[in-house]
Amino acid sequence: MQASFGDDNKTALIKTSGVLLIVGGGNVEMGLLKELKNAGTMVIAADGGANACARAKIVPDAIIGDMDSLDGRGDWEQKTRIIEITEQQTTDFEKCLYSSQAPLTIGLGLTGKRLDHTLAALDVMLRYGKERRIVLVDETDLAMLANSAFSFAVSPGDRVSIHPLERVVFTCSKGLKYPLDGLELAPGERSGTSNMATNGRFTIEPAPEEKGAWLLLLDKRHLAPLILKLTR
Amino acid sequence: MQASFGDDNKTALIKTSGVLLIVGGGNVEMGLLKELKNAGTMVIAADGGANACARAKIVPDAIIGDMDSLDGRGDWEQKTRIIEITEQQTTDFEKCLYSSQAPLTIGLGLTGKRLDHTLAALDVMLRYGKERRIVLVDETDLAMLANSAFSFAVSPGDRVSIHPLERVVFTCSKGLKYPLDGLELAPGERSGTSNMATNGRFTIEPAPEEKGAWLLLLDKRHLAPLILKLTR
Structure with a gap:
């Protein structure tokens, strides 16, 4: 470094x-x-x-x-x-x-x-x-801005909150209790807080050409593995 | 009641x-x-x-x-x-x-x-x-949504934060360190946090026909007078 x-x-x-x-x-x-x-x-x-x-x-x-x-x-x-x-x-x-x-x-x-x-x-x-x-x-929390497909692993049952900072349409998700498939989120309209990882690993995929950004919010105990993932 | x-x-x-x-x-x-x-x-x-x-x-x-x-x-x-x-x-x-x-x-x-x-x-x-x-x-804080002219009294030097939840244009303000006169605030663009009441009483006035909403954020110790004002 x-x-x-x-x-x-x-x-x-x-x-x-x-x-x-x-x-x-x-x-x-x-x-x-x-x-x-x-x-x-x-x-x-x-x-x-x-x-x-x-x-x-x-x-x-x-x-x-x-x-x-x-x-x-x-x-x-x-x-x-x-x-x-x-x-x-x-x-x-x-x-x-x-x-x-x-x-x-x-x-x-x-x-x-x-x-x-x-x-x-x-x-x-x-x-x-x-x-x-x-x-x-x-x-309590960590918050990461995302605006492209993102995959990460937590533990089964852990909360995975998705809060739109702009209007954003998702193509699909994997491993979430409430799937984001075809869902449109927007500030003041609809957010995806208090979603949950079903099996641990989850994937969030915005629509092609989608430019809107959202916050991924997790318990802060996931910071170390998140740093590892982001610096790999 | x-x-x-x-x-x-x-x-x-x-x-x-x-x-x-x-x-x-x-x-x-x-x-x-x-x-x-x-x-x-x-x-x-x-x-x-x-x-x-x-x-x-x-x-x-x-x-x-x-x-x-x-x-x-x-x-x-x-x-x-x-x-x-x-x-x-x-x-x-x-x-x-x-x-x-x-x-x-x-x-x-x-x-x-x-x-x-x-x-x-x-x-x-x-x-x-x-x-x-x-x-x-x-x-720490209290947060009130406002979308029309609003006037309130705190103490000189107290913080008065204005955070736009939507795009909003202000006509003027009185009693604030950083005047809002003609200012346009919008989420992700420009906010008015950490403004300050100069003499205690302050007034915030949005542009005529303006429909955008903002949060007024104050120290929570102002809750009692705010309740009194809002229930008068």
């Missing part, structure tokens, strides 16, 4: 060929943060997310945001790179995304806790999640 | 001229649940939400849902009305809504905790929140 800081002063591009972790200001599971860091994940703190890093005794590779929530900035400046972006058109999460590149990005502390932050993070997912693979993890 | 059970066997309509509380299966703040019940609020448990009522030593006026999450059904049948609705096209929250009428409905334990439940609840808000006033409360 290689990590580098770009030379472009405007975008301050941070790149990794491995997994990138973005830590937000919501509830962050300390154990998971430490484990991912120890496993070699590159860590960007989104503004006040650095406070969670401090509690976990982790120095992030960079702190990015408008810096209105960062405690102890002077101390951080001695230890890591601070990228202050003052525009107020985007959230700190989005600033982290447009300043970075990674084949897989995991977000902690961006959903859960405050509903307005959660909704803003999902909006960002919809803008960036089609071009790059992003998985958000909160206290 | 009057409450009555409808005679229509199909919809089992529950009506109140006061405040209706729908209790879901997520995290429910026991103190708030008890206080609202003691204040005379009518209580419907959405399926497993009855388990939270049991913990709070409250008997709901009805339990509505597909009953796949209800503990101790036999005991409940002695105490209250159980309305079992088996269709799997809607969530338990939606079953509670289409089975009831109230000028103001408050939802507890429907957002927060599990992200898939939260998203499904917001979808339901979009379907029902234009016709009836609904406020969802979780561990």
Whole structure:
């Protein structure tokens, strides 16, 4: 795995060929943060997310945001790179995304806790999640944006929730209690939450040429196998 | 305040001229649940939400849902009305809504905790929140659907988040740090989270003829004055 800081002063591009972790200001599971860091994940703190890093005794590779929530900035400046972006058109999460590149990005502390932050993070997912693979993890769930055929294995009986972020038509599914065959889901109209894996492995297939995106929501205990699948 | 059970066997309509509380299966703040019940609020448990009522030593006026999450059904049948609705096209929250009428409905334990439940609840808000006033409360936030001019008072510096559930154009706002004047918000494009009340009182005004709906998200400590405003 290689990590580098770009030379472009405007975008301050941070790149990794491995997994990138973005830590937000919501509830962050300390154990998971430490484990991912120890496993070699590159860590960007989104503004006040650095406070969670401090509690976990982790120095992030960079702190990015408008810096209105960062405690102890002077101390951080001695230890890591601070990228202050003052525009107020985007959230700190989005600033982290447009300043970075990674084949897989995991977000902690961006959903859960405050509903307005959660909704803003999902909006960002919809803008960036089609071009790059992003998985958000909160206290209970993980959420991955998908817009093409996807197959994964959980345990029989595990919940598999499909929430449309845009109108999307599915050709078929395999291994789900409520099949998606020919089903049209749309925000505010029909969603596929609380579906269930019947035998463990499941497949979701959108219609050909379908461009709509949906969130796949699973219990967060599936994070490790999902990372393995997405980095294979 | 009057409450009555409808005679229509199909919809089992529950009506109140006061405040209706729908209790879901997520995290429910026991103190708030008890206080609202003691204040005379009518209580419907959405399926497993009855388990939270049991913990709070409250008997709901009805339990509505597909009953796949209800503990101790036999005991409940002695105490209250159980309305079992088996269709799997809607969530338990939606079953509670289409089975009831109230000028103001408050939802507890429907957002927060599990992200898939939260998203499904917001979808339901979009379907029902234009016709009836609904406020969802979780561990941190309250969320109200709005689609017309709205004015409310918080404290100077308090956050006021506006999250579009549909494309919506605003004519103007008053009392907000980032004015909405002429602004177009849309899911996945631009949202107005983390705005702030400058002087306390704020007003949000959509464009004339605008039909799009947005969520107003505030800290949950504003629930009491919001109820007062909405029941005046």
